[in-house]
Amino acid sequence: MITAKVKIMPKPGILDPQGQVILHSLESLGFQGIDNVRVGKLILLKIDRPGNAEAESSVREMCRKLLANPNIESFEIEIE
Secondary structure (H helix, E strand, C coil): CEEEEEEEEECCCCCCHHHHHHHHHHHHCCCCCCCCCCCCEEEEEEECCCCHHHHHHHHHHHHHHHHCCCCCEEEEEEEC
């Protein structure tokens, strides 16, 4: 089994309301010096593929079809 980590983040310039709420909450709790907060997703997949290249290709297709919205999100894949 191969483990794939997929990190999905809003693209630069895309509004991140969850990140803004966290930023304002941290400031209201007295935390200073925080310039920006972005909130994303981490998805861990255990997949049965013969090699890392095949696993990455399969996970990339999963991201394009379901896991990430290519209009507003970018993704990074790490194969272990």
